[in-house]
Amino acid sequence: MVDILHRVGVAGSTTEKVYEAITTLEGLSGWWTEKTTGDTGVGGVIQFRFVPGGFDMKVVALDPGRSVxxxxxxxxxxxxxTHIQWDLYQDGDYAIVLFTHEGWREPVEFMNHCSTKWAVYLMSLKQLVETGAGTPDPRDVQISNWH
Incomplete structure (x- = not known):
């Protein structure tokens, strides 16, 4: 199995602010996709809809300010x-996000695309927390015909 890994520092922020952006419908729709619905509590399912499709994510674990x-x-x-893991820690004036999309069966071309799109959306998360405005779908950077 293979994983997608990213690390992003969010300047002038706290892990609590980043945690809020990845655990509330308002936060998620502010950086990932405007079409976000569902239950963000443990055991709940969050629906994310994009321009050609979407994903449903079951919330497996929440550790406030530390991990999702x-x-x-x-x-x-x-x-x-597969699983999406967010680990957060404070490093001075930066909230650090360690992101993992783990458990891919094989490194297919679609995984390369998804890795790049995760980077685009992580930059949108950074923008949202630092400035108050992210670039969620459908306003995100388009990188290919897969969106």
Missing amino acids: RWEVVEGPDEWVG
């Missing part, structure tokens, strides 16, 4: 059964 874990329960075959 989701399981992909609906979406492209390559995603179903």
Whole structure:
């Protein structure tokens, strides 16, 4: 199995602010996709809808200000059964986000695309927390015909 890994520092912020952006419908729709619905509590399922499709994520674990874990329960075959892990820590004036999309069965070309898109959306998360405005779908950077 293979994983997508990213690290982002959010300047002038706290892990609590980043945690809020990844655990509330308002936060998630402010940086990932405007079409975000569902239950963000442990055991709940969050629906994320994009311009050609979407994903449903089951909230597996929440550790306020420190970590979030989701399981992909609906979406492209390559995603179903994978996990999204957010680990947060404070480093001076930076809230550090260690992001993992783990459990890919094999490193297919779609994984390369998704890694780049995760980087785009992590920059949107950074923008949202630092400035108050992210660039969620459909206003995100388009990188290919897969969106």
